[in-house]
Amino acid sequence: MSDATLLEVVNLSKRFGGITALNNVSMRITKGEILGIIGPNGAGKTTLVNCVTGIYKPDGGKVLFLGEDITGKQPHFIALKGIARTWQKIRPFYNMTVIEAVTAGALLRTKDVLKAREEAAEVLEFVGIPRSKFEALGKNIALIEHKLVDLARAIATKPKLLFLDEVVAGLRPHEVDVIADVVKKVNREMGITLGVIEHVMRFVMNISDRIVVLHEGRLLTQGKPAEIARDPLVVEAYLGTKPI
Amino acid sequence: MVAGATIPFLVGFNQYYILLALQSVIVASIALAWNIIGGYAGQLDLASFAYIGLGGILATMLMMEYNITPWAGMFLGAGISAALAFIIGYPLFRFGIRGVWYALSTAALVVILHETSIMVLGPSDYYIPLVEGWYYLRFRTWENLYYFSLIILAFVISLNLYISRSKIGYYLKAIREDEVAAEAVGIDVRKYKLLALMTYASILGFIGYIYIVSQRTFSYNTFSSPQSTYIAIIGIVGGLGSVSGVFTAAIILKIVEEYLRGYLGGVLPGLHLLLFGVLLITVGILRPEGLSTLTDTLVRRVKAKIWGGTS
Numbered sequence: 001m002s003d004a005t006l007l008e009v010v011n012l013s014k015r016f017g018g019i020t021a022l023n024n025v026s027m028r029i030t031k032g033e034i035l036g037i038i039g040p041n042g043a044g045k046t047t048l049v050n051c052v053t054g055i056y057k058p059d060g061g062k063v064l065f066l067g068e069d070i071t072g073k074q075p076h077f078i079a080l081k082g083i084a085r086t087w088q089k090i091r092p093f094y095n096m097t098v099i100e101a102v103t104a105g106a107l108l109r110t111k112d113v114l115k116a117r118e119e120a121a122e123v124l125e126f127v128g129i130p131r132s133k134f135e136a137l138g139k140n141i142a143l144i145e146h147k148l149v150d151l152a153r154a155i156a157t158k159p160k161l162l163f164l165d166e167v168v169a170g171l172r173p174h175e176v177d178v179i180a181d182v183v184k185k186v187n188r189e190m191g192i193t194l195g196v197i198e199h200v201m202r203f204v205m206n207i208s209d210r211i212v213v214l215h216e217g218r219l220l221t222q223g224k225p226a227e228i229a230r231d232p233l234v235v236e237a238y239l240g241t242k243p244i
Numbered sequence: 245m246v247a248g249a250t251i252p253f254l255v256g257f258n259q260y261y262i263l264l265a266l267q268s269v270i271v272a273s274i275a276l277a278w279n280i281i282g283g284y285a286g287q288l289d290l291a292s293f294a295y296i297g298l299g300g301i302l303a304t305m306l307m308m309e310y311n312i313t314p315w316a317g318m319f320l321g322a323g324i325s326a327a328l329a330f331i332i333g334y335p336l337f338r339f340g341i342r343g344v345w346y347a348l349s350t351a352a353l354v355v356i357l358h359e360t361s362i363m364v365l366g367p368s369d370y371y372i373p374l375v376e377g378w379y380y381l382r383f384r385t386w387e388n389l390y391y392f393s394l395i396i397l398a399f400v401i402s403l404n405l406y407i408s409r410s411k412i413g414y415y416l417k418a419i420r421e422d423e424v425a426a427e428a429v430g431i432d433v434r435k436y437k438l439l440a441l442m443t444y445a446s447i448l449g450f451i452g453y454i455y456i457v458s459q460r461t462f463s464y465n466t467f468s469s470p471q472s473t474y475i476a477i478i479g480i481v482g483g484l485g486s487v488s489g490v491f492t493a494a495i496i497l498k499i500v501e502e503y504l505r506g507y508l509g510g511v512l513p514g515l516h517l518l519l520f521g522v523l524l525i526t527v528g529i530l531r532p533e534g535l536s537t538l539t540d541t542l543v544r545r546v547k548a549k550i551w552g553g554t555s
Contacts, residue, residue, distance in 0.1 A: 053428060079430035087428075093421035095484075104418040107411045108430035116411075138421070157429050 006031045006161055006193050007052065007083075012061035014047050021047040023217040024061070029161065034187050034194045036208030036225070038201075040238055043214040045197045046088055049163045053085050054078045065161070079108065084159035088166045088197075090146045094139040098129065098149050101138060105156035116156075123152045126190075127182050144175045148182065155186060162186070163195040168203050176203050183207055205229060213237065248394050252387045262386040264502055266458050269393040270451065272494035275478040276400045276487065277447040282476060283485040284413060285440040286420025287342070291332070291350035292475040294357050295325040295445040297466040300452020301365075304462060307380060307453075308373060314381045314453045325449025326442045333441040337434045342423065351469060358467040369463040372456070382457050393454055400447060404487045416440055417485065481527050483534025493535045 007029040014022040022044045029035050037045050051058040054075040063071045070078055093101040102120035103113065110116050124134065127148045133141065141149070147167055154162055164183065168176045180203055187194050198204035204211070205225045212222040215237040221228070228234055248269070255261035274292055281289045299321025306312040306320070336349055375382055383389060407413040415436050418426040423433050456462045478497055482490030500523065504516035531537050 055424070055428075074432075075424075075427040076430050076432045079428060085428055087425065091422045091425035093418055093425070096417055096421060100414065100417070101421075104414045104426070104431070105429040107414055111411050113409060113411060113414065116414075153425075153429055 004031050005029070006066065007195075008062075008064040009048070009052065010062040010064065012048070012051055012063065013059050014044075014051055014056060015059050020217050022051065022058070025214070025217070025219050026061075027212055027219060027222070029193060029195055030210075031193055032187075032191065033209045034183070034196060034207055036204040036211040037195055037197045037214065038199070038204055038211060038228075039214035039220070042216070043237075044217040045214055046165055047217075048214065049085060049165055049195065049197060052078075053083055053163065079157055079159075082158075082160035083163070084154035084157050084161070085163040086147075086150045086154050086165055086167055088169065090143070090150055092138040092146050092149065094137065096138055097135050098124065098138065098141065098145075099134040101149060102152045102156050105153040108157045120152070120156055123156045124149070126185070127152045127155070128178070144171060144178070147171070147179065151182065151186075155190065155192070159192060161193045161195065163197070165197045166199060167196070168198065168200050176200060179203075180207055201229075248397075249391065252390065257385070257387065259386055262390055263458070264499070266386055266390040266393055268495050268498040269390065269397050270455055270458055271475075271478070271498050272491050273393065273397045273400045273451055274448060274455075274475050275482065275490050275494040276397075276404055277444050277451070278475050278479045279404055279482075279485065279487070279490050280407060280416075280447075281437075281440045281444040282479045283483075283490065284407060284416035284420065285437055286416075286484065287437060287441070288344075288347040288476060289350045289441070289444070290347050290469075290472050290476055291353045292448055293466065293468045293472040294350075294354045295328065295448035296452040296455055297357060297361070297462075297468075298328055298452070299325040299449025300454075300456040301361075301462055301466060302449075303453035304370075304372065304456050307375075308370075313379050315379075318450045318453050321452050322446040322450040325452070326446040329442045329445030330438065333438045337437050351472070354467055354469045354472050358464055358469070361464040361467055365464050367464070369461045371461050381453065386458075389454065389457060393458075396451060396454065401487060401491070403443075403447075408485070408487070412436065412439070420484070477524060481524060481535055483536030486534060486536035489534050489536025496535075 005028050009025060009027050012022055012025045013020070025048060037048065039045050047056065050056040052063050054073050054077070057072045062069060065081055065083060070081060093104070099117060099120055102124055103116045106116035106119040107113070121134065129145065129148055129152065133145065151167065168179050171179065183194065183196070184207055186192050196204060196208065208225050210222065211225055211228045213220040213228060213234050220237055221231055221233050251265050252262050274296065278289065278292055281287050302324055303314045303317030303321045306317045307314050332353055336346060341349055372382065376384060381389065381392065407416070415426070415431050418431055419433050419436060427433050456466065478493045479490055481497070482493030501520055504519055508516040508519065527535065
């Protein structure tokens with residue numbers, strides 16, 4: 001079973017001053033799955049991803065990727081190892097064209113700019129950005145396109161594991177369905193393992209193979225989407241114990 | 245370049261105009277070197293004359309004191325400027341100093357060198373001895389140095405174009421847009437920023453001697469804060485990362501500055517600087533993204549007028 005483990009997080013802790021954002025969290029992500037990471041606001045979901053991808057240095061615990069200890073390494077090193085991510089608040093390259101931004105991602109695995117541009121074009125078409133948009137500047141495209149371009153930029157680095165941090169936040173229902181299809185395609189056709197942080201339950205319950213629930217910096221529970229939806233602990237974490 | 249080479253003939257070997265052309269080409273080369281750190285990598289560097297002064301004064305002193313050819317001195321100057329850039333850049337980038345704090349730190353570098361060089365050089369001006377020939381890269385007339393400066397400009401332009409089309413260019417632009425996102429797609433932000441800074445500094449260290457010869461003199465005032473800021477202004481007014489924009493801005497601003505100084509400098513001291521400031525503010529209001537967009541728009545409007553009027 002352990003050879004199918006892609007990422008293993010062991011007793012991970014992170015404190016900001018007096019606030020413990022992550023408290024001894026242990027979990028693992030299996031090769032090929034879509035793992036949903038949910039929890040109320042402030043549960044530590046983004047902090048978890050930030051600690052894994054090197055944005056934060058954890059105060060305690062270990063992050064093992066393919067058995068290698070990558071705890072506290074720099075983000076670009078972790079990206080090179082094969083973990084990519086998107087951002088809760090989009091981080092586009094406003095003054096670069098769409099194709100340039102994704103090419104910057106593709107250049108991680110090659111020095112050849114032309115080859116990287118071709119790969120970038122393929123990835124952009126894969127996520128559903130039409131060729132007519134390739135030369136548009138980052139500041140001139142819509143939110144849904146930003147989400148897809150950010151996704152394409154991360155995929156272009158050819159990751160083994162990709163974290164999506166609230167990828168459908170702020171989108172309309174039919175746009176959420178577009179993203180859901182793309183995310184499933186990324187998982188099935190490209191074989192990229194996914195960690196999906198999400199608040200939109202319809203989306204995360206629909207696409208996830210397995211779900212972990214964080215609450216106040218601790219791992220509350222984990223299981224299949226259907227089990228999680230009925231779990232009294234989860235309902236309590238989201239809604240409280242007393243009837244409203 | 246070919247058009248540039250004909251300038252001495254066009255002005256009938258008038259030494260004043262050739263010197264003006266030489267100074268314009270030097271300013272354009274410096275601004276285009278700045279474009280690498282300021283335009284592509286987006287770091288508002290205000291220390292250009294720290295590197296020019298260090299490299300240039302080193303080459304000039306070696307020539308004056310030990311009769312060492314500036315050809316060697318200029319490469320040494322490039323090396324020592326790159327070393328200074330490393331000493332400054334490594335801790336700044338290591339501790340994530342960016343934005344206004346980076347600008348302030350680099351501005352402080354010029355001030356520090358300005359003050360310490362008073363102790364080393366003393367308060368007086370140094371005049372370059374009346375030596376001549378390619379060994380000293382100094383001539384009775386300005387043509388040869390002007391042609392030499394054109395070669396440097398051609399090199400700096402080619403380097404800019406090479407960077408903009410290579411992996412380094414994509415990475416520097418990504419860093420300019422968002423450092424955190426750039427890190428997350430695998431870009432070693434520190435390494436690439438340091439590379440850009442050292443490239444820029446070594447070019448300036450190389451040009452330093454030519455700059456000093458074109459000024460005929462150097463002193464502690466070569467480490468000039470206003471001049472360093474002026475280079476950054478050209479880079480911004482020209483348009484970050486735009487080779488044509490920065491080149492146009494450098495040439496136009498240098499000539500306008502010279503014209504205003506020549507005609508108004510004697511009327512009311514400082515008036516030319518005031519008008520120069522007004523010009524910069526106007527460009528800033530009309531084209532906040534730089535002259536590169538202004539020239540494009542102008543060309544389009546002129547075309548539209550010609551075609552629109554006749555048809």
